[in-house]
Amino acid sequence: xxxxxxxxxxxxxxxxxxxxxxxxxxxxxxxxxxxxxxxxxxxxxxxxxxxxxxxxxxxxxxxxxxxx
Numbered sequence: 282x283x284x285x286x287x288x289x290x291x292x293x294x295x296x297x298x299x300x301x302x303x304x305x306x307x308x309x310x311x312x313x314x315x316x317x318x319x320x321x322x323x324x325x326x327x328x329x330x331x332x333x334x335x336x337x338x339x340x341x342x343x344x345x346x347x348x349x
Contacts, residue, residue: 289320 293313300309 289316
């Protein structure tokens with residue numbers, strides 16, 4: 282789940298100054314903003330069905346049994 286943010290954190294510090302030197306800082310930051318917005322829109326499209334999640338269900342069952 283964190284692959285995109287890790288990859289962005291790896292590439293951005295190298296790519297943004299390189300683009301700024303060649304195209305100007307406005308273009309470099311605009312491109313970074315567009316990529317971030319596209320990533321956010323893609324992230325909003327990801328849904329996880331709680332009934333099919335193998336990680337969330339056992340914790341809920343254990344929590345409800347322990348508290349009741």
